[in-house]
Amino acid sequence: MSERELAAAAGLPAMATRREPPASRRDPQGRLCVDYRAVIALAAPLFANSAVQAALNLTDTWFIGRISTDATAAIGAIYWLVLGAVFLIGGVGMGVQTMVAQHFGAGRLHEAARALWTGLWVSLALAPLFVLLAFAGSAILRPFALAPAIEGYALEYWFPRLLGAPLGVMLWAVAGFFNGIGRTRVTLLLMGLVALLNVPLNELFMFRLGWGVAGAAWATNVALALGVLFALALFFARSVRQDFASTRHWQPDLARSAALLALGLPIGVAIAADVLGAALFQIMQVQLGPVDGAATQIVMMLTSLAFMPAVGIGMAGTTLVGQSIGAGDRDWAARVGNATIRLSVAYMSVVGVLIAAAGPWLIPLFVARDDPHFAATVALATTIVWIAAIYQALDALHLGSSFCLRGAGDTRFPAAALLLLSWGVFVPLAHSLTFAPGQAWIEGVPLAGLGAIGGWIAITVYITLLGVTLFARWRSGAWRRIRL
Numbered sequence: 001m002s003e004r005e006l007a008a009a010a011g012l013p014a015m016a017t018r019r020e021p022p023a024s025r026r027d028p029q030g031r032l033c034v035d036y037r038a039v040i041a042l043a044a045p046l047f048a049n050s051a052v053q054a055a056l057n058l059t060d061t062w063f064i065g066r067i068s069t070d071a072t073a074a075i076g077a078i079y080w081l082v083l084g085a086v087f088l089i090g091g092v093g094m095g096v097q098t099m100v101a102q103h104f105g106a107g108r109l110h111e112a113a114r115a116l117w118t119g120l121w122v123s124l125a126l127a128p129l130f131v132l133l134a135f136a137g138s139a140i141l142r143p144f145a146l147a148p149a150i151e152g153y154a155l156e157y158w159f160p161r162l163l164g165a166p167l168g169v170m171l172w173a174v175a176g177f178f179n180g181i182g183r184t185r186v187t188l189l190l191m192g193l194v195a196l197l198n199v200p201l202n203e204l205f206m207f208r209l210g211w212g213v214a215g216a217a218w219a220t221n222v223a224l225a226l227g228v229l230f231a232l233a234l235f236f237a238r239s240v241r242q243d244f245a246s247t248r249h250w251q252p253d254l255a256r257s258a259a260l261l262a263l264g265l266p267i268g269v270a271i272a273a274d275v276l277g278a279a280l281f282q283i284m285q286v287q288l289g290p291v292d293g294a295a296t297q298i299v300m301m302l303t304s305l306a307f308m309p310a311v312g313i314g315m316a317g318t319t320l321v322g323q324s325i326g327a328g329d330r331d332w333a334a335r336v337g338n339a340t341i342r343l344s345v346a347y348m349s350v351v352g353v354l355i356a357a358a359g360p361w362l363i364p365l366f367v368a369r370d371d372p373h374f375a376a377t378v379a380l381a382t383t384i385v386w387i388a389a390i391y392q393a394l395d396a397l398h399l400g401s402s403f404c405l406r407g408a409g410d411t412r413f414p415a416a417a418l419l420l421l422s423w424g425v426f427v428p429l430a431h432s433l434t435f436a437p438g439q440a441w442i443e444g445v446p447l448a449g450l451g452a453i454g455g456w457i458a459i460t461v462y463i464t465l466l467g468v469t470l471f472a473r474w475r476s477g478a479w480r481r482i483r484l
Helices: 003-009 036-067 067-091 092-105 108-136 137-144 149-164 164-182 184-207 212-235 238-244 254-288 291-326 330-366 376-409 412-434 451-476
Strands: 023-026 032-033
Touching: 003 238, 023 108, 032 108, 032 164, 036 067, 036 149, 036 212, 036 291, 036 451, 067 108, 067 137, 067 149, 067 164, 067 254, 067 291, 067 451, 092 108, 092 149, 092 164, 092 291, 092 376, 108 137, 108 164, 108 238, 137 149, 149 164, 164 184, 164 212, 184 212, 184 291, 212 330, 254 291, 254 412, 254 451, 291 330, 291 376, 291 451, 330 376, 330 451, 376 412, 376 451, 412 451
Parallel strands: none
Antiparallel strands: 023 032
16 A cells, blocks of 8 residues: 555545645635544544443443452452553553654654554563562552452452553554554554454453453453454555565664653653552542442443543544644644644533433443442442533543643653642542541541542542643643654
8 A cells, every 4th residue: 555545544645745734624715724524534433442442441341240349349449550550661652653643744654664663672671560560469459458359359350461461552552553644444443353352252251261350351461462463464464564664674773762762651651640540549439338439430431431532532633743743834733733622622521411411321231230239339320420521521621632742742741740630639639538537548637528429529620630731731832842
């Protein structure tokens, strides 16, 4: 496939003849405007891909819910810790998209392929750290003093999931290559394959082989391994090989690896700061009891129907901003970035309200009706989901801004903002609003005792501050001075 055909597949004009910026059109007066149809065309496969990931999360929650409420609460306790560990070490896989987008925008196709190879080598180099974390699960969970049954389930999932984490980083790297060149449909194909494989593998490992909660982790690992093999087959296909020389630039390069680490590690730190803060938040809810823990986990998974597709819109923003900067047009990068932020806010606001309205019908699907905590869990989750609707609208501002900053290579400021607000505001506020005296991790501080509702108020305050901060950073234009 030629470069012209590659661009056409992405809904963009070919590099050799492109005179207009990506996702642009002329109005009847000849003025350059953002073509929202082109933005949506690029984002749609990523949007659908993220929706597939949300469905995958819900599928796992449904399978685990067949075991017990304790098992669901355990995954609630461990879910964000696992993601935080994966992102902290493996965020470099996400930096591949920014590098590829800027190289592609500048017409440096071979450098785009080198960026992916660099991502793969760095992913392999980081694998021993994941192995160490896999064996450290018990020590990591011990300070939280979870109920023995819940901690047992959590550790069953933690060990195999961390062993397989490098596979996820490698898949992010390959997906980042195809996203960066605008071939977002390939990413949808890859992630859709992983999600489809995960369903029968869950049934096989969890119930047919009797591996229980650990089977859910092994199902994910096997699905990711097959996804990586398929992704590499596409990268080595003749159509990509001809234009990008994808098989010729595989040699490790320390300088490129260092550059990717400098770009990608702050991405990982930023996401890890956020999700590890969310992990502590969710552990707080689990410590209140299985009702608060399960209700929070169910609402988190439901709201992923808004969050995950918005990530797809944000990733389109990363590509369009990166390609515009690679082509030397930072003014257009600002305009197209603003457009993707508006789309994110509109989508998450509408879907957040729709999910909340449908809560009384959706939530009971994720709790076994013969479970003794069924009524209490459904009632609490039905209340929390309305707070989550407000949270979603504000989270969209954070997501849209952070992905556009990522496309510009501005990754250190978001990391610093997330660290400060997550650990300086969110975690202590969640602690104070969630626990009553006698329940808290730290006594002698103000405690409101609002339970899970208090925790959700805290996360809404945090995301409001974060969204406003990152949007202000984007609007300031400080990213215009960054050169990769």
